[in-house]
Amino acid sequence: MPLTEDNILLNLLIEEIATILLNDIEIGRLSITALQYFLFCTYEKEIPFATPEYEVFRYSAILAAKQISDDTYKALMKQLPTLEQIDNLIQVENKLIVNHQKVAEELEPLIEYIDFRRIKRGQIDFIEPLKVIPAEIIQHNSELIDSDLNNIRGIPIYRFKESELFWDRLGSGSKAIIENNGKVVYAPNDLNSWRIVRAKMLLENNGIYEWDIIIEKTCFWSWVGVCASKNFDYENPAGRQSSGWVLGTNGYCRNYDYETYYCPSFHEDGARITVHLDMNKRTCSFTVNGTKYPKVSAWNNLPSKLYPIVSIKYPGQYRIQPHQKK
Structure with missing residues (x-):
């Protein structure tokens, strides 16, 4: 050849x-x-x-x-x-x-x-x-x-180091509990409405950023994605806000009043979601349990400064880690 x-x-x-x-x-x-x-x-x-x-x-x-x-x-x-x-x-x-x-x-x-x-x-x-x-x-x-x-x-x-990715206690909704050196967040049994938990890492330079979220314990419709650095409420669901862009375990992507089907649902414990954030093109795509899906077509002009986030309520438990390419 x-x-x-x-x-x-x-x-x-x-x-x-x-x-x-x-x-x-x-x-x-x-x-x-x-x-x-x-x-x-x-x-x-x-x-x-x-x-x-x-x-x-x-x-x-x-x-x-x-x-x-x-x-x-x-x-x-x-x-x-x-x-x-x-x-x-x-x-x-x-x-x-x-x-x-x-x-x-x-x-x-x-x-x-x-x-x-x-x-x-x-x-x-x-x-x-x-x-x-x-x-x-x-x-x-x-x-x-x-x-x-x-x-x-x-x-x-950009493939993050272990020391660079952890949940931010100052960027989290009430009651969410962060442990394991900031790698794991979980919802106690009295947290029955969604709270947002943000990672400490601010993503603001050109390039492609990738990280994994492991849903160690799922809750009713877990959500994974990114949020803007301003005008974001950690006490309310991310997908209902104009500054939040998330994929749910129901297979739908949400941002404010826009919702679209993206992939088959993945409600099982242990699901691995990789977020692929292209800050050159200001787009985002996801890999779910090893299957990579295309960029979310409607998310084609994301802000220049973003944070990784999850939405959590009981009994949810999520781990953040560098992307491990199989």
């Missing part, structure tokens, strides 16, 4: 892989040639993309090292921490990789399609001592690093 831009199936595959964190793809599942083509197709292209550019380099370098030997692969894994490890202030001993020149040769076809301008200076400090890319590339791109440039290419897909 020729690798051409006209190949529809191949382009669909590229777009699907772009929504997956490269770290979640086992080393060896992609060849150097396949990864090169993937990076070429997504370089400076406006398509949804999930992996930060530092992790793009890291995955590429580790894959290149794997072509040399297992020892080289293991050595590079130790020398090149993940972004999460960097955030946790992991200490890495700067040692030269024995086969660094061979790794550089394997890595060379990929370097052209890695945007080093998106990699922060502190992250470059982990890359430079490895000597797996030419010093002039490091120097040239260090001068071009743009702090205003997003660290994810294309249309960024």
